[in-house]
Structure formats: C-alpha cells, structure tokens
Amino acid sequence: MGLVANRAAGRMQARETYRTMARMERRRSFVQGNMGMRQDFGRQEQPAETTSVPAASPEPEYMRELEQLSQLRDQGIITNEDFEAKKKQILGI
Numbered sequence: 001m002g003l004v005a006n007r008a009a010g011r012m013q014a015r016e017t018y019r020t021m022a023r024m025e026r027r028r029s030f031v032q033g034n035m036g037m038r039q040d041f042g043r044q045e046q047p048a049e050t051t052s053v054p055a056a057s058p059e060p061e062y063m064r065e066l067e068q069l070s071q072l073r074d075q076g077i078i079t080n081e082d083f084e085a086k087k088k089q090i091l092g093i
Contacts, residue, residue, distance in 0.1 A: 062090045
C-alpha cells in the first residue's frame with residue numbers, strides 16, 4: 001500500500017507543479033503583453049561569438065533561471081510563493 005500511496009503523492013505533486021508553472025506563465029504573458037515587452041525567458045539565444053568560445057567555468061543553467069525568476073518576483077510579475085515553488089522544483093528540494 002505504501003508504494004501506491006507514494007506514486008499517488010508523486011502524481012499529485014507533478015500536477016501541482018504543472019499548475020503552478022502554468023499560472024506563472026499566464027501571469028507573465030499577461031503582464032508582458034500589457035507592457036509591450038513579450039520575451040521568452042525559457043530559452044534565450046546567446047550571441048554567435050560566445051557560442052563558439054567555451055567559457056572557462058560555465059554557470060549552471062539553473063542559476064540563470066533562478067536569477068530571472070527573482071527579477072520577475074522583484075518586478076511583481078510573480079508572487080513570492082510562485083518563486084519559492086519554482087525554486088524548490090529547480091533545486092529538487
């Protein structure tokens with residue numbers, strides 16, 4: 001019975017995470033659309049010159065994403081609860 005309960009809890013957590021991300025995306029799209037500054041923070045292209053030269057100590061991908069989320073939180077686009085939920089998801093907490 002413990003295995004079934006664990007799987008159900010995992011599915012519930014995955015659904016809640018998806019809903020949180022969907023709410024954050026809708027809120028960000030709405031605010032950016034109203035401000036005329038649509039931008040996709042998920043995948044930013046880097047200039048060609050930095051792509052060809054590897055960095056000595058590359059910054060982990062999650063650090064950039066956390067910085068962008070903190071900027072959105074500071075601008076009032078997302079709530080602190082949304083930020084904390086996404087941070088826990090990114091860090092695997």
